[in-house]
Amino acid sequence: MKIQITIFLIISVLLSCSSNKELELPLVDNIALERSLLKVEVLAKDLDVPWDLEYADDGYLWFNEQLGTISRINLQTGEIQKLLRIDEVWKKRTAGLLGLAVHPDFGNNPFVIVNYTVMVDSIISNKLVKYTLQNEALVSPQVLLEIPGNTAHNGSRIKFSHDRKILWATGDAYGFDNAQSDESLNGKVLRINLDGSIPKDNPDPRSYVWAKGFRNIQGLTLDDKGNIFTSEHGDAIEDEINLIQKGGNYGWPHIEGFHDLEAEKQFAKINKALEPVYSWTPVVAPAGLNFYGDLAIDEWKNSLLLTTLKGKSLRVLKLSEGGKSIIDETVFFDNHYGRLRDVAVVPSGEIYVATSNNDWNPQPGFPLQGDDKILKISLTKATTKEPLKGEKPKAELGMDGKQLYGSYCASCHKEDGTGVHDIFPSLIRSQAVVGNKEPLIQILLKGLENKENGQMMPSFSFMKDEELAAILTFIRQEWGNSAPPISANTITENR
Ligand code: HEC
Ligand SMILES: [Ca+2]
Ligand SMILES: [Ca+2]
Structure with a gap:
């Protein structure tokens, strides 16, 4: 009897290891593109504002929740492993556990970098902290930087550059002069060595600042050549997508969006400010941004995928051949899953999107059952639901x-x-x-x-x-x- 059970166990373990079967998940929608058919499935649900999704080469999708937890999902089994709860996180409105990045060579460098807001003696600040994954636990927190924060405009996103530096895109912390000030690390894209020191080849070797003049960055990604793109919330007008140049000045608070006003042109001329590659008025509240390269979904190759909060949609921003400008925009899921916070792409071409319907700004009709969720978008051979389609962004509003x-x-x-x-x-x-x-x-x-x-x-x-x-x-x-x-x-x- 005992032997039989043991043999049975061994066989089932062997079977489960060798089976390369695709993970079965609840299907919620189909999408029809020009040629490809896609399916949308629920990978995870009942989450509390998942802020950042990141794929690591350990085969896991990492994510954090604004309240202070860090988890990872095994993409073969769907199993969620909660790794850490950071108790000192101060969550209010858009403050909390925000950006998360995993080292691109995670097997050899098992580092996770996060940014979160804390409040000590009524002073709000944002910490950039490095954790190490050891025996399935995140240990040895090391504070790399700490900068001023606020109840809003804390950003933030974190990514590794192709040369393995940490990029941290910060908000202006409601101090509008911060963005232009070389003394402040707010309203910037910062570039930092893995040990927290300043890289020698930064524009100023004594400063973490890589680029300046930002209001509140909510998306950060790199294309396959290493070009850096950000998404940023405008005030009442002019949300932006920027292509980040070393030492670039992106204008805020003196310039919003394109350089169309006389005062903006003046400022741009004197300060060599750079124009966004794309801008929205009325605003859509752009958030998570991820480059989609030469991957499985043909129609979306060479584009930026963008989730929007106010715009409650996933937008596919097609890049020009040279990859430096946006030539087309298609809107998916308009008002369908609610506010969308982040998007991640895995090397096999599947896409993961996080909803944000339990955040500080609830919308009528949301949250939906199971919110917040992480949705998986991938190719399929046939549709079982009336497929959703992409739409062109709405044209001028008229006088209604x-x-x-x-x-x-x-x-x-x-x-x-x-x-x-x-x-x-x-x-x-x-x-x-x-x-x-x-x-x-x-x-x-x-x-x-x-x-x-x-x-x-x-x-x-x-x-x-x-x-x-x-x-x-x-x-x-x-x-x-x-x-x-x-x-x-x-x-x-x-x-
Ligand atoms: C980004 C968020 C935001 C947007 C967009 C916005 N408002 Fe407001 N609005 C506020 C806030 C915050 C206050 C309260 C400010 C205060 O008390 O000092 C306010 C106050 C007001 C008030 C005063 C209400 C009262 O009872 O005191 C009116 C009227 C108003 N808004 C109208 C509008 C209209 C019309 C629009 C669109 C054209 C608009 N708002 C867009 C955030 C916003
Ligand atoms: Ca700008
Ligand atoms: Ca402008």
Whole structure:
């Protein structure tokens, strides 16, 4: 009997080792591209805001959760291994455990680099910490850098460059002068040796700064030639994708997006500032970014894959042949899985995407059951569901107040005007909305800064008078507010 069981065990172990069968996961959708068919499956669920996904050459997909956990998933078995909970992580709004990178030669250099926010004696800062994987545990934390933080604009993303330096893309920590200051490490792309020292071939060998002038970077990737791309949140307009040059100045806070205003052109000329390769107005809140090279999904070869938060979509940004500009944009999953935080690509060409529906900015209709999830996208031979298709980004918005509100205001104040408690005020029967029109117009033209919680209402003075009039008339007449409309002339008079 005993022998029989032992033999049975040995055989089953041998079988499970030798079987190269594909992991079976719950199918949620199919996608039809021009030629290829894809499937979307759920790899992991019930997660708490997975912030960063990274594939390591140990065959695992690594991920962290904003609250402070680091885990990895065996892509052959789907098994999740939780490795560490970092107790000192301070999670609030967009602060918490953020960037994560694994060494590209993980077998020989089992290092994991993370960035997280801490609050000590009411001072907020961001730490860059190196862990070592030893006997299935993350040990020997070593703080490489610590820089100022805030409740928002902490970035961040981390990646290894092709020459094995650490790249850390930081936010301006709400200090708008930080981004241009050579004294500050905020609002920068930093380049750091694995031991925390400054690489000798940095633009200034005494400084970690590789490039400057960023507001709040949320995506970082390298193409197969080692070119660095970032994604960055604009304020009310002009989200950006940048191609990072050594020593480059990317303009913030003096320049937003393309160099189209006279003042921006002036600043760019004097400071040799560089233009983004791509920009969005209205904003989409670009987040995770990953280069898709010469891999399995033919239509997506040589592109940047981008997840968006406000835009609630996966975008395929096709690169030019030389790889230095974006020539086409296709939108997938528009509003389908909700906010998407990060995207990873594995060498066999499969794609992993993390949802972010339990984060600080909940959207109507979300979270969905099982959120947050990690979704797997891969080739398939046949579809069993009515396939989803890519769409072109929406064209100009026209003068429809509801549509304009949806694009410019709803990400904060919500489609139904209810806002987010303690963060974004409700616009329903708010005195500011239904009361005197002049102060309301000033809020839109100048913006507001809520000193208590550090949230800002951006200025919308860049919009046309007709557009502002349409939005204000809309919010004054919706949701039970019944205040008179506002005309474009009244806006002109109040400029
Ligand atoms: C990035 C987030 C964000 C966006 C986008 C945004 N707002 Fe706001 N808004 C805020 C915040 C934060 C406040 C509160 C600021 C304060 O109290 O100082 C606010 C305040 C307001 C107020 C005053 C409400 C009150 O009761 O005091 C109005 C009106 C308003 N916003 C309208 C709009 C409109 C219209 C749009 C779109 C054109 C818009 N907002 C876009 C964040 C935002
Ligand atoms: Ca810029
Ligand atoms: Ca501009």
